Amino acid sequence: MAVLAGDGIGPEVVAEALKVVRAAGVELDTVDYDLGGARYLRTGEVLPDAVLDELRGFDAILLGAVGTPDVPPGVLERGLLLALRFALDLYVNLRPFESPDAGIDLVVIRENTEGAYAGEGGFLRKGTAQEIATQGSVNTRMGVERCVRFAFELAQQRPRKHLTLVHKTNVLTFAGDLWQRTFDDVGAEHPDVATGYDHVDAACIHLVERPERYDVVVTDNLFGDILTDLAGAIAGGIGLAASANLNPARTGPSLFEPVHGSAPDIVGTGRANPLAAIRSAAMMLDFLGEAGAAARMTKAVASATALTGTTTELGDAVAERL
Numbered sequence: 001m002a003v004l005a006g007d008g009i010g011p012e013v014v015a016e017a018l019k020v021v022r023a024a025g026v027e028l029d030t031v032d033y034d035l036g037g038a039r040y041l042r043t044g045e046v047l048p049d050a051v052l053d054e055l056r057g058f059d060a061i062l063l064g065a066v067g068t069p070d071v072p073p074g075v076l077e078r079g080l081l082l083a084l085r086f087a088l089d090l091y092v093n094l095r096p097f098e099s100p101d102a103g104i105d106l107v108v109i110r111e112n113t114e115g116a117y118a119g120e121g122g123f124l125r126k127g128t129a130q131e132i133a134t135q136g137s138v139n140t141r142m143g144v145e146r147c148v149r150f151a152f153e154l155a156q157q158r159p160r161k162h163l164t165l166v167h168k169t170n171v172l173t174f175a176g177d178l179w180q181r182t183f184d185d186v187g188a189e190h191p192d193v194a195t196g197y198d199h200v201d202a203a204c205i206h207l208v209e210r211p212e213r214y215d216v217v218v219t220d221n222l223f224g225d226i227l228t229d230l231a232g233a234i235a236g237g238i239g240l241a242a243s244a245n246l247n248p249a250r251t252g253p254s255l256f257e258p259v260h261g262s263a264p265d266i267v268g269t270g271r272a273n274p275l276a277a278i279r280s281a282a283m284m285l286d287f288l289g290e291a292g293a294a295a296r297m298t299k300a301v302a303s304a305t306a307l308t309g310t311t312t313e314l315g316d317a318v319a320e321r322l
């Protein structure tokens with residue numbers, strides 16, 4: 001597997017994740033890659049073609065976090081994170097959230113390679129009083145269907161067997177119509193899965209007030225980005241939020257990462273929560289076929305969420321539970 005520890009607290013949390021993987025008894029051949037803000041500031045490179053070609057040959061990629069205050073917004077987001085999603089066809093973003101005390105046990109499936117993040121748009125008369133900026137949302141039947149189909153198949157495996165589509169069909173009448181029709185068509189093939197629909201603004205309210213109503217949620221790229229940060233906040237904090245960027249067809253490696261960012265203000269203080277990175281590594285093992293080790297890691301993380309301590313101490317605590 002490739003390790004992209006990245007910037008800020010990325011190397012700190014990745015070190016703990018790998019420690020716990022080894023404690024779970026899984027041997028990994030790892031190769032470290034220097035990608036992120038530090039490399040960009042040093043060399044001007046974000047993701048060289050030669051490095052991307054190497055990454056295609058791995059079974060999986062574990063990412064810590066990227067970004068430094070000195071790098072302009074969008075450089076790493078588009079040039080590294082989105083570039084990897086597009087180039088490796090990581091079309092499913094899977095984010096689980098559990099908090100038994102709050103009644104939360106849900107998974108969000110976010111379409112990961114289209115929508116508003118596809119990069120369609122541009123400027124006209126930039127820098128003038130007549131400036132125009134457009135940003136399109138790209139939605140294809142193929143892209144929507146493969147994401148929706150993955151969500152139905154996941155819902156079918158869960159006890160509640162319920163899937164909710166979240167969009168804004170009353171205003172985004174073109175993209176929303178494509179999503180709704182695709183959802184209905186695939187749903188007809190899965191009669192044992194109960195379905196529902198919420199506008200994205202209503203879903204934000206329901207997540208806060210009645211999160212127990214959700215089992216599996218499927219949504220587009222932009223709405224999924226927003227909803228999953230909200231879900232992370234209500235399920236114990238962003239320090240617990242793990243994610244998988246999946247290529248279910250397995251034509252290349254999938255990428256696993258915590259979603260908390262590089263947090264430059266706490267680098268080296270021991271205050272970075274490693275549990276999201278550990279949980280992301282567990283998701284990686286599960287995807288690679290190490291289901292037993294992944295389940296034990298996930299259980300160990302759940303038993304450690306109430307603990308306090310430094311980054312290393314929390315990593316040690318999870319490893320000891322294994």
